[in-house]
Amino acid sequence: VLLSSLVLIAIRARKRILPRSQTIINSSIMAENSSTIITAQQHIMREQKRFPGASGEFSFLLSGITLATKMIQAQVRKAGLTDVLGEHGEINVQGEIQQKLDVISNEALVHCLSSRESIGVLASEENEEPMLVHKGSDEAKYAVVFDPLDGSSNIDVNVSVGTTFSILRKPDDVAMDNPEQWVLQPGSKQVAAGYVVYGSSTILVYSAGNGVHGFTLDPAVGAYFLSHPNMTMPDQGKYYSVNEAYRDGFPARYGDYIDRLRSGVLGRKYASRYIGSMVADFHRTLLKGGVFLYPPTEDNKEGKLRLLYEANPVAFLAEQAGGTAIDGEKRILDIEPTSIHQRTPLIVGSRVELADFESFAQTN
Numbered sequence: 140v141l142l143s144s145l146v147l148i149a150i151r152a153r154k155r156i157l158p159r160s161q162t163i164i165n166s167s168i169m170a171e172n173s174s175t176i177i178t179a180q181q182h183i184m185r186e187q188k189r190f191p192g193a194s195g196e197f198s199f200l201l202s203g204i205t206l207a208t209k210m211i212q213a214q215v216r217k218a219g220l221t222d223v224l225g226e227h228g229e230i231n232v233q234g235e236i237q238q239k240l241d242v243i244s245n246e247a248l249v250h251c252l253s254s255r256e257s258i259g260v261l262a263s264e265e266n267e268e269p270m271l272v273h274k275g276s277d278e279a280k281y282a283v284v285f286d287p288l289d290g291s292s293n294i295d296v297n298v299s300v301g302t303t304f305s306i307l308r309k310p311d312d313v314a315m316d317n318p319e320q321w322v323l324q325p326g327s328k329q330v331a332a333g334y335v336v337y338g339s340s341t342i343l344v345y346s347a348g349n350g351v352h353g354f355t356l357d358p359a360v361g362a363y364f365l366s367h368p369n370m371t372m373p374d375q376g377k378y379y380s381v382n383e384a385y386r387d388g389f390p391a392r393y394g395d396y397i398d399r400l401r402s403g404v405l406g407r408k409y410a411s412r413y414i415g416s417m418v419a420d421f422h423r424t425l426l427k428g429g430v431f432l433y434p435p436t437e438d439n440k441e442g443k444l445r446l447l448y449e450a451n452p453v454a455f456l457a458e459q460a461g462g463t464a465i466d467g468e469k470r471i472l473d474i475e476p477t478s479i480h481q482r483t484p485l486i487v488g489s490r491v492e493l494a495d496f497e498s499f500a501q502t503n
């Protein structure tokens with residue numbers, strides 16, 4: 140008995156219980172087929188080497204985004220504990236009441252990005268006009284356009300929200316002091332784009348034009364670790380995602396298309412999922428496939444979502460992952476924007492569902 144007890148003690152001692160952060164790293168944060176832990180920062184620096192003559196400024200720019208989103212998630216995580224819940228009282232440029240966290244998130248991004256010399260223009264959903272930063276500096280050649288806290292009306296009920304961002308290079312023929320023209324470019328010109336979803340974990344998903352990569356924040360370490368390398372959208376999913384309450388106000392073909400998905404003509408009868416936070420709804424669509432739609436409605440004839448900082452980043456990621464994004468007729472990334480806060484209908488998702496929408500819409 141004494142001998143077997145000693146053997147048991149020895150076995151237990153070998154199976155040392157790891158601290159929580161170490162357990163997470165060992166189980167899920169390791170890059171696939173690799174024994175190396177890769178942080179978002181390392182990954183971005185590695186990506187940057189693909190650009191000849193890269194000086195490190197691009198990775199420094201992106202580190203402004205990762206830092207700001209860590210600050211935002213820290214506030215989101217304690218939203219119920221501090222005085223950050225509820226309305227701030229101001230009406231933003233979209234005519235919506237700003238939530239306190241919208242303002243906090245906007246300030247975090249503006250603060251972290253204004254210190255990056257490579258950035259010349261910042262444009263946010265929360266600011267009517269784009270901001271010129273580092274005026275006159277030759278080093279300032281990028282514009283960052285963002286929605287600091289998308290889906291923010293969901294915060295008070297503890298539902299996922301997110302940050303979206305799009306990075307553009309200043310066109311050669313545009314004057315330094317004309318910030319609007321820095322950003323009025325089609326989405327196909329994005330140098331990089333991505334989002335952070337503040338969900339059951341905090342996940343950063345980005346692409347610099349070489350695939351889509353996802354990183355999970357380990358809150359104990361304070362770093363994003365590569366958890367989803369080379370993400371691809373399944374060719375077909377099983378969910379459609381749309382606010383069906385507006386169906387009577389959609390152009391008829393959208394309702395008919397939803398009926399098609401439900402009918403089984405695509406080989407399966409679809410179920411529905413709708414969170415009401417575009418980032419969260421898109422994140423599910425990226426991982427599981429299917430289709431997310433925000434069509435024109437009675438109240439929003441041009442759709443609700445904003446082209447530059449909502450539809451464009453999502454469309455860039457979708458295409459990089461093998462999916463498709465259209466405005467109902469044409470490719471989102473080909474739309475020539477005419478104003479910073481312009482809206483667009485958005486249909487984004489898997490190849491099979493989008494090909495079916497496009498062929499169905501042509502005849503209906």
Ligand code: AHM
Pocket residue numbers: 235264286288289290291292382415416417418433443
């Ligand atoms: P916001 O930028 O004011 O947060 O609005 C955008 C959000 C998206 O996240 C979401 O897809 C959509 O609004 C939901 O709108 P609706 O409530 O009309 O379905």
Ligand code: MG
Pocket residue numbers: 264286288289290449
């Ligand atoms: Mg938004």
